Amino acid sequence: MRKAFILVVGILAICTSREASAQDAQFSQFYAAPLYINPAFTGASQFTRFGVNYRSQWPNLQASFETFSFYADHYIEKYNSGIGLIVTTDREGQEGLTSTNVGFSYAYQLRITENIVFRPGVQYSFFSRNAGFQNLVFTNQINTITGEIDPTITDPALVAGQDLQVSFGDLSVGGVLYSRRLFLGASLQHVTEPNQSLLGPDQISVLPARLTIHGGYKIDLSPGPLRNNLTYTRKERSITPVFQYKEQGPFTQLDVGAFIHLEPVNFGIQYRGIPYKQFEDFPNHESLIFSLGVTTNNFNIGYSFDYTLSKLTINAGGAHEFSLSYIIDFSKPEITPRSRWRIPCPKN
16 A cells, blocks of 8 residues: 555656656756756856756655756857856656756847846757656556555556657757846747657657746845955845746746845745645645855855645655856966856856
8 A cells, every 4th residue: 555655646746746748857046057047147157167956856755856967158258158068867756757958058148238238048958858667657557455566567558669768959048137236037948849759759748848037136235244365355245035937838836035145155045836826726835945055256055955835745855956066267267356247146
């Protein structure tokens, strides 16, 4: 009975988190996964940047999700352009559905006025998806009386020698408008809505386009003590309210919260959900997100935990997320100057 219960909970987890035809993985620290949410952030650090993101969602369930992403981008000042590379791997559930994509992105930096900058961006990605059906449990394998699972029974829907892998190309576009305090961006992923079916070209499983709108506003607080260097400047104290709205297929989601930066430490809290909108008669409360990080002049490290508010409860294990980024100025080997104008995200 315990195995049957785990299976049912796992199916519920998948249905409430990602569409059957596949919904993209998400990062609670979206501000620390710039090339993943919007190609317009390519080169936004104004230098050379390397970063990694890792997320483990519902680790106590067999229907868990693991996502790993690595990115690198570089700003070419002569051409007001940013170029970037991102590699993302996502593994879903005990069936081992794995998706790996490699993306190449480009963004152009256009100064509209003295105080406002606009960055349009584009990204082309190559996807490879595969599944290990040998790990799946089908209805005809479950004893309806005892709830026991008989792995020796095979499902007739699986054809011997069937190719369980698919590859396809994809296109994403985006833009971000920002000043020294405000940023507002939008991106449309999977513009072509490619067919991602593992059962051959005759079967259609569209990867729905994903619309993301994100923004924030940085509010300076009273400065802190003097920095321990020769700049004779004080440590930054600020609070940045942020939001991120996502829409993919029939699913919508909203993250809203704020981050406090007491140099070099960052604290944040966000709420994920749309309370007035229900999903299959269930309130759309997903989680509270708590984050902690450290930011130096060219180094960021962060950790966040999603406390589950949905019907899955915290017994599912919530979600753990780690982020790391490092900025290098190859033109000047000394410490990265603070005067360079960057997008005022909580981290970038």
